[in-house]
Amino acid sequence: MTLTVVGSIAFDAVETPSGSRARLLGGSAVHFALASCQFADTRIVGPVGDDFGDEEYAILHRRGVLTEDVEHVPGGRTFFWAGRYHRDINRRDTLQTDLNVFEDFRPKLSQASREADVLFLGNIQPDLQREVRSQCEAARFVAMDSMNLWIDIAHESLLRTIAMVDCLVLNDSELKQLTDEPNLVRAAHGALELGPRVIVAKQGEYGATMITRDGYFGMMAYPTADIVEPTGAGDSFAGGLMGYIASRRGEADDATLRRAIAHGTACASFNVEGFGSERLYELERGEIDARVAALEAMSRF
Amino acid sequence: MTLTVVGSIAFDAVETPSGSRARLLGGSAVHFALASCQFADTRIVGPVGDDFGDEEYAILHRRGVLTEDVEHVPGGRTFFWAGRYHRDINRRDTLQTDLNVFEDFRPKLSQASREADVLFLGNIQPDLQREVRSQCEAARFVAMDSMNLWIDIAHESLLRTIAMVDCLVLNDSELKQLTDEPNLVRAAHGALELGPRVIVAKQGEYGATMITRDGYFGMMAYPTADIVEPTGAGDSFAGGLMGYIASRRGEADDATLRRAIAHGTACASFNVEGFGSERLYELERGEIDARVAALEAMSRF
Numbered sequence A, B: 001m002t003l004t005v006v007g008s009i010a011f012d013a014v015e016t017p018s019g020s021r022a023r024l025l026g027g028s029a030v031h032f033a034l035a036s037c038q039f040a041d042t043r044i045v046g047p048v049g050d051d052f053g054d055e056e057y058a059i060l061h062r063r064g065v066l067t068e069d070v071e072h073v074p075g076g077r078t079f080f081w082a083g084r085y086h087r088d089i090n091r092r093d094t095l096q097t098d099l100n101v102f103e104d105f106r107p108k109l110s111q112a113s114r115e116a117d118v119l120f121l122g123n124i125q126p127d128l129q130r131e132v133r134s135q136c137e138a139a140r141f142v143a144m145d146s147m148n149l150w151i152d153i154a155h156e157s158l159l160r161t162i163a164m165v166d167c168l169v170l171n172d173s174e175l176k177q178l179t180d181e182p183n184l185v186r187a188a189h190g191a192l193e194l195g196p197r198v199i200v201a202k203q204g205e206y207g208a209t210m211i212t213r214d215g216y217f218g219m220m221a222y223p224t225a226d227i228v229e230p231t232g233a234g235d236s237f238a239g240g241l242m243g244y245i246a247s248r249r250g251e252a253d254d255a256t257l258r259r260a261i262a263h264g265t266a267c268a269s270f271n272v273e274g275f276g277s278e279r280l281y282e283l284e285r286g287e288i289d290a291r292v293a294a295l296e297a298m299s300r301f
Helices: A028-036 A054-062 A100-104 A126-135 A148-153 A155-162 A172-179 A184-192 A233-247 A254-271 A285-299 B028-036 B054-062 B100-104 B126-135 B148-153 B155-162 B172-179 B184-192 B233-247 B254-271 B285-299
Strands: A002-006 A010-016 A019-026 A041-048 A070-072 A079-085 A092-098 A118-121 A141-144 A167-171 A198-202 A208-212 A216-219 B002-006 B010-016 B019-026 B041-048 B070-072 B079-085 B092-098 B118-121 B141-144 B167-171 B198-202 B208-212 B216-219
Touching (some): A002 A028, A002 A126, A010 A092, A028 A233, A041 A100, A118 A126, A148 A172, A184 A208, A208 A254, A216 B285, A233 A254, A254 A285, B002 B028, B010 B092, B019 B028, B028 B041, B028 B233, B028 B254, B118 B126, B118 B233, B141 B233, B148 B155, B148 B172, B172 B198, B184 B198, B198 B233
Parallel strands (some): A002 A041, A002 A118, A010 A079, A041 A070, A141 A167, B002 B118, B010 B079, B041 B070, B141 B167
Antiparallel strands (some): A198 A208, A208 A216
16 A cells, blocks of 8 residues: 655754754655655655755655655755744744745656555645646545645635545644634535545644544544644644555545544654654654554543 | 532623623523533522522522522622623623622532532632632532632632642633643643642633543543534533532542543533523433433544
8 A cells, every 4th residue: 555645845943942953854745754654655745955865865765755756956955944933832933934946846746656545635736736636546545735825825726626635634723714614513514515525623732623424533632741843743643644544455434534543643742742753763653553542541431 | 419519690791793692691600500400419609689580590490400508699789791702702802790799709608518529619719719618528529610810810829729629620721821831731730739639621612631640531522513602611511520420429530530521521512502501401411411422422433
């Protein structure tokens, strides 16, 4: 079972009250892949510049992430993001965003990437997401992310993309913005009418909620006292979720989707325990499974 | 098994985008009792003025709420609160607060109220909460609520009260404020060090979390598309929680507390489906049990 993810590959600079890093491997596709690779072979599609080299590839290759579709743009620089987190680590300010090679990115998928069983369209311009979607005709399960920017400036294109996926994964505030509906249940049902059969609302420190036409599943975030830096938590959540689905044969039914969300939640909880996705570099599958079991015990009554 | 609650008894005036009411029976003790009475005999302790009469007593008596300790202050007026809810019903502005008879309230408990098996100290000045606590020596389980006002202006007194209860029920933002700790897990552990063995963090539309020295339990809010008006949701949550505990013999162990939180969550979900606590006036126990079962199905994986 193979998984393709398209999204950003980046260098991040972050400041937190307890420390800072000037150059971390980041980007939505990277955070995603470092989680999904625990469950399924993952191909990553995205552009990098001349500043992206052996050190970064080594991190990905050590986890088995397949990088044939990482596009090197000669003379370009890799996407760069800088942010500062508050004492309340759920709050942050963006200090700098340099799109660099990402500005003119047009995804070119290899045959292997196009044959993916499961596809994740990370948060990129919705026209490009559709281009990728069209190239992956064999995918049995397709999910996508997006953001407030595209809801604002590319609304119609975004709606067309949403109509082409099985599952929409979005922050709950963005889901409410997308549907212009402040109630989450109504917002999710509005989103279901756009085409997907599964809506996953990411709720940050509160967890995640899955809404389908038949029902509802709520998953708390794993309670951790030791949050170091949360960049990429939502991406590693999606990576764990999609990786788990890719690892299971057959239709992604309700029971599979619930366990997938639990695995995504576990991956996100590790992600926030270090800078960038560093905590995932050496993570073992057994640690994820133990945390899923803990989540089960913490939600049972 | 009997339950005593001390808190406000009020008239509320509320405006929402879909309608308004000029005079609703409200107050923390009332919202609480209309939920807890489903599970255990509930005595309500609080002051009212001349404007509080047969109509209001009838609502309480029809549900079996015991009102011998409702103190009528001759010549006084009942506590009054007015608020306006936004289109996002999780946001509101307070338009008016008239303490009236609540300003000089000193709780006077009858012998029957003092003999309560389970006691809830609603959100009142912490000195008064302690007075009530001291009068109820037989109580086997005592919980309390509070608010940002007392955290700000009566901090030391509040800490002394917290040291005298088994369980602290607080909004998560207040818990973080109380302990000056933005991380919920750390905030809850800080609160445990103040004395209680159970911390319940209310998280509004996201649900509730219970933290004890031994563990953690997360409970989603019941997903409802039809929120009419949420005043008193937190109080009816506490009422369902404490009523359920009062209905069970023996120690409030982890399994009992988890089910208590589920029952509180169900009560709160009905509370928001009508103005004030009107949805609870005719509510049947079977409806609560069905919603608890639904919550169980929605959180299982």
